[in-house]
Amino acid sequence: MSTFTAFETAGPLRLVQVGAGGMGQAWLDTIAANPDVQLVGLVDLNTDAAQAALESRGLQDVVVGTSVSEVAAATGAHAVVNVTVPVAHHPVNVEAMFAGLPVLCEKPAAPTVAQALSLAASAEVSGQLLMISQSRRYFNSLTQLKAVAGELGDIGVITTEFFKAPHFGGFREEMDHVLLLDMAIHPFDAVRHLTGQEPVSVYCEELNPSWSWFKADAAATAIFEFAGGLRYVYSGSWCADGKETSWNGSWRVNGARGTALWDGDNAPTAEGVEGAALEIPASLDAPEQIAGSLAEFVSAVRTGNLPNGEIHSNVHSLAMVEAAVQSAETGQRVRIDDVIAAAYTQALESERNADVKAALAAWGSPQARLSGSGARSRALSS
Numbered sequence: 603m604s605t606f607t608a609f610e611t612a613g614p615l616r617l618v619q620v621g622a623g624g625m626g627q628a629w630l631d632t633i634a635a636n637p638d639v640q641l642v643g644l645v646d647l648n649t650d651a652a653q654a655a656l657e658s659r660g661l662q663d664v665v666v667g668t669s670v671s672e673v674a675a676a677t678g679a680h681a682v683v684n685v686t687v688p689v690a691h692h693p694v695n696v697e698a699m700f701a702g703l704p705v706l707c708e709k710p711a712a713p714t715v716a717q718a719l720s721l722a723a724s725a726e727v728s729g730q731l732l733m734i735s736q737s738r739r740y741f742n743s744l745t746q747l748k749a750v751a752g753e754l755g756d757i758g759v760i761t762t763e764f765f766k767a768p769h770f771g772g773f774r775e776e777m778d779h780v781l782l783l784d785m786a787i788h789p790f791d792a793v794r795h796l797t798g799q800e801p802v803s804v805y806c807e808e809l810n811p812s813w814s815w816f817k818a819d820a821a822a823t824a825i826f827e828f829a830g831g832l833r834y835v836y837s838g839s840w841c842a843d844g845k846e847t848s849w850n851g852s853w854r855v856n857g858a859r860g861t862a863l864w865d866g867d868n869a870p871t872a873e874g875v876e877g878a879a880l881e882i883p884a885s886l887d888a889p890e891q892i893a894g895s896l897a898e899f900v901s902a903v904r905t906g907n908l909p910n911g912e913i914h915s916n917v918h919s920l921a922m923v924e925a926a927v928q929s930a931e932t933g934q935r936v937r938i939d940d941v942i943a944a945a946y947t948q949a950l951e952s953e954r955n956a957d958v959k960a961a962l963a964a965w966g967s968p969q970a971r972l973s974g975s976g977a978r979s980r981a982l983s984s
């Protein structure tokens with residue numbers, strides 16, 4: 603059985619952040635605003651950009667470098683926040699975990715499910731926590747929606763409509779499957795969070811509207827089947843001027859006892875059978891978005907409680923994206939188990955660390971390993 607080690611620190615958790623790009627800047631501000639953590643190191647291939655990001659915020663006494671393990675050793679760091687580009691997630695996470703540090707990593711865990719499985723086995727072998735920051739789980743109004751959805755009885759259909767018209771420039775406008783790969787993991791992950799159910803299969807079609815300013819695939823519609831039988835229908839476009847939805851999209855949850863609606867920004871509304879009132883619980887005042895995932899990471903490191911986004915569980919969210927892409931490419935319904943089984947074979951073939959390869963081989967069935975039994979924690983006092 604895999605374990606990760608919990609530890610308490612006398613003062614704030616000392617963090618090294620890796621990646622000082624667009625999202626890295628938001629993380630610098632979020633870390634600075636949280637008294638439970640202290641930024642002690644900033645790593646980027648571009649050290650000038652890292653220095654500039656620190657100076658523009660007046661952040662001092664932060665060691666800058668290009669190697670996460672070297673900066674962590676020089677600063678006595680306790681943990682790492684990885685905000686690099688997706689292709690760098692696997693090497694940076696592995697280097698940090700084998701240097702003895704728990705990691706909070708931006709989504710997606712890795713560009714492929716195979717690499718994410720390697721990360722899960724690396725977490726087991728190193729004994730470290732790897733948590734993927736799925737920041738869109740942390741909305742107080744989503745917590746309200748989850749609570750009212752729990753009052754609806756059996757859930758039949760959940761829909762998300764996501765219609766925005768952003769002009770990002772850069773890599774997003776040049777890549778294939780852009781909506782599925784860069785954005786859809788958020789609602790796909792959120793529906794797992796909302797229902798506590800795991801996906802079984804998906805049929806998906808992609809479209810690049812005639813007026814698209816993206817090279818490819820700026821719109822997609824996917825129908826997922828979940829283990830409890832419910833269907834989740836996602837329809838989205840990044841070329842949708844006019845009457846845009848929120849960044850979370852517009853949600854409808856229909857169950858045996860009624861329907862809940864969520865506009866993605868505000869408290870949900872709900873109505874029961876024959877117009878019966880359904881109570882919406884009061885909103886919490888918990889930290890939202892990346893501030894929420896940072897707070898949960900700190901708590902997990904200190905208590906040993908398994909957090910949302912722990913790598914073994916998070917593989918299912920990434921598998922939803924990979925399965926949707928495969929379905930769009932082949933025109934076939936794709937089973938999530940088949941995606942994970944193929945990724946497992948690929949991970950075993952390509953793993954270069956002998957201990958991680960042995961850990962992967964010992965799994966036998968990847969699905970059993972990923973379904974809740976993959977990671978356990980133990981507390982250590984230090």
Ligand SMILES: NC(=O)c1ccc[n+]([C@@H]2O[C@H](COP(=O)([O-])OP(=O)(O)OC[C@H]3O[C@@H](n4cnc5c(N)ncnc54)[C@H](O)[C@@H]3O)[C@@H](O)[C@H]2O)c1
Nearest residue numbers: 621622623624625626646647685686687688690708709737
């Ligand atoms: N949660 C959200 O809502 C959200 C929003 C935007 C981006 N993201 C995620 O954040 C991550 C970063 O995105 P971004 O927009 O900041 O990208 P970016 O390209 O602006 O910045 C990435 C930074 O990482 C650095 N880097 C790349 N490889 C590195 C390596 N091996 N070691 C050290 N530094 C390295 C680059 O030099 C760059 O400064 C991505 O995973 C992205 O999906 C999440």
